[in-house]
Amino acid sequence: MRFTRPPPLHGPRLPGEIVVPPGTGFPWPARGSRPGGAVEAPGRGGRAYGTGRRGRSHEVNMALSRDEDKPWKTNLARKSAARREQVLHDVEEAVKKAASFEDALRQAAELMKKRFARFSAVTVYVADGEDLVVHTSLDRPAGPERVWSGGGPLADAAHGHTTTVVSDLSTSPQWGAVGLATGSAAVAPIRTEAGLWATLEIWSDFRDAFTPHDVKLLDRVAAALAKKTPAT
DSSP states (O other), X not given: OOEEOOOSSOOOOOTTOEEOOTTTOSSSOOSSBOGGGOEXXXXXXXXXXXXXXXXXXXXXXXXXXXXXTOHHHHHXXXXXXXXXXXXXXXXXXXXXXXXXXXXXXXXXXXXXXXXXXTOOEXXXXXXXXXXXXXXXXXXXXXXXXXXXXXXXXXXXXXXXXSOEEESOGGGOGGGGGXXXXXXXXXXXXXXXXXXXXXXXXXXXXXXXXXXXXXXXXXXXXXXXXXXXXXXX
């Protein structure tokens, strides 16, 4: 099949010949006009726009690439980092000024719950013999007030040395036994050389709610609280 420009005068055309409308570069009428004389042509999996032989598709691709490097994204990341640092500073100061370790635990939990909307619930457990007992609970789903420190998901996370993150609680049925069946959780142990003193549990009703930045923040909060224990 051949594509030719229309003859100067109307008349018979060759068999199988398709007329290309002048100025379009396509063997079909434009579906809609575009700024600057561009025309829209049907394409597989999308649309192509052109004003001539080269068209404007390269300009569209360049614009999309520029959108990926918007300055506001960098500014937002900087603001988020600055905000985390400010919250961490406030928590550390509150912990230092607290009258006791128990008071420091409560104030740290309240500050984080207030300042981070993603933290749907903040709970503090303290070690009591072979158990972990709820000390402070802010908006946590119903669960046991006392769990055995020798086993179970909360105890396993508490026996670590850094923050443990569970991105999707629904894939870990054992968390349902302590009241957390959906969303995600982060557990930061508060320990010294003497052993485990308490555990900070953060729950979000969204999956994958916690980032590496959150892990670093919780590790530093746990370290600040560990300095407040009676053993230090």
